[in-house]
Amino acid sequence: MNQMKLEFLAEEQEVVKKANQLIRARHEFTMYEQRIFAAMVAKLDRGTDTFPVQEIPIKRICDRSNSSDLYRRIDEITTRLVDQKIVIRTTDEEGKEEFKKVNVFGMCQYKEGEGTLKAQFTEAMRPFLLNLSERFTLYLITIFLRLRSKYSTQLYEILKMREDLRETEMSVEKFRRILGLEDKYRDFYGLKQRVIEQAREELKEKADIYFTYKVRREGRKPVGIIFFIHRNDQVVDELEDSLPVPEPSGGADDKPNLNPKKMFMQDLSQEELSDLSGKQLDEIYQEARNRAKRANQGRSSKMLLKQQTHAYMEKIWGHEG
Template identity: 50%
Template structure:
């Protein structure tokens, strides 16, 4: 886009999101920009070994970025780290140096393609420095400049979500799965090989039996997201014979939790409005006493959503699967699904020979539901 800035402010992010994603399902809560995480999709797809606490510190820092052209040195109060970790408050100060050492050693592995089309594997350090000074009660940290394309220069293919949701999740795997699904919320589904899923979550050497990984990772994340997040998922395992090869996630909006989040944001806004009102009243009294004519300043609160920048596709089979419960999906074999879809598609094409593909998809979806109910 001509005349576009080389970086995006929070307001730019809000405007771009509203313009580009207006047709998608999204969470728009009017949250302040320091409560919203913005990450490039390449970073969300990256592999890392951050613990739950380290992930929480990172996203708190990301949310507080002002999208300026440079990374600032950010301060993280020790008491906030205690609040978001399993470390006892009395011990977190003694653990501060270990936290610094751990954070500055963390890396992310990003797979992408070079301009020549070759597969490329790059490892980045997340932080260039991390410092703890006794008596100050804060950890100071700064993102590595190599992280700029993934956190500051966000022009396209980035994902937004509320930091509040991320901090609710307890398992490191739940947080990683949440980000991956949030990236694809507009498409309502995500499909990947079991091998890729293991790589992204660092599970190559864990839970060698798929059934064990399903129980300890996938099902645990499904339960956590259903209870705590603004989205949840159902899924289908694609097999070759008895071997699990791929997993298809279906992403759903979690209306009950979303309502809770709206109420939290509303309470936060009311609290901020009260603070601003009191500040304005004090300023007015001061102006009257000093005959000052300096103008009031009101903080801007951009409306930010929480989803990725990729558009939806109409797929009758996908819409059908989104309507099913996890139990129904688990009981449905791949061959049975294909048979229902083929019959429904053929009937839709027969009844609507001149229809465009999107209409056929909706007709196929409707017919699949009828065939499912008539089983």
């Protein structure tokens, strides 16, 4: 990413800051509940050690087309919020898994006619929301509230967590577990069309990042998904009127960890990725690597060799495509 991310320039109350453990946690939030949760997190004074009672206007978490439905269901929603738990999975040094279940809200209150929702996080949420100095993720609440699918919002958070790496891979099993889809869309085609593709289209239209992806298979069985994360300049440009996005000065930390295959796939469209087989990718890579070696006869550094391999991969693909 060559441009500074929007969340670094926004007012603190417009930014959601969550521990990565919280983003990877499993939960059963509906779309409205996800929005309330994120909006409450954005309101936090993250330098304090306690959670105050906070309030948000109901109109902020709904649009005009569904506001009447939200007001009608607000009693049900507040009841569910105080009952909601998140499940955090960790692994100790011996490889043993630990499951920690945490109630999110200790109190939720709505008074008819005021149009605001009051809530307070439980003390158990403190390690995941307050005084975070490492392993956390930031994003703009404005962008999060644009999304209309709960799967889009969950996938958006996961991808923001790995935005600087430009790609992330997870097993199909883990993907299902994090999104609470163990018992839905059991055939992968349904999961792909109803969850992954819908989220891809919505993020491309509304978010500051979007993704393309490649399905990893063992034989014919889908076992993993590689997500390639891209900055969505069109959406960022739309927000520039209200939020300036200056160019950074750059520095030593900008050095990339080069991987010619991943760099090549990041530049492909979703249609091209879908048509590209693993065998074809390996053949293009091997041919490009051999060309780069022949061109340099061992004189180049490893980084330059990788850059040239990537360039040859694009040249081979352009000739064959």
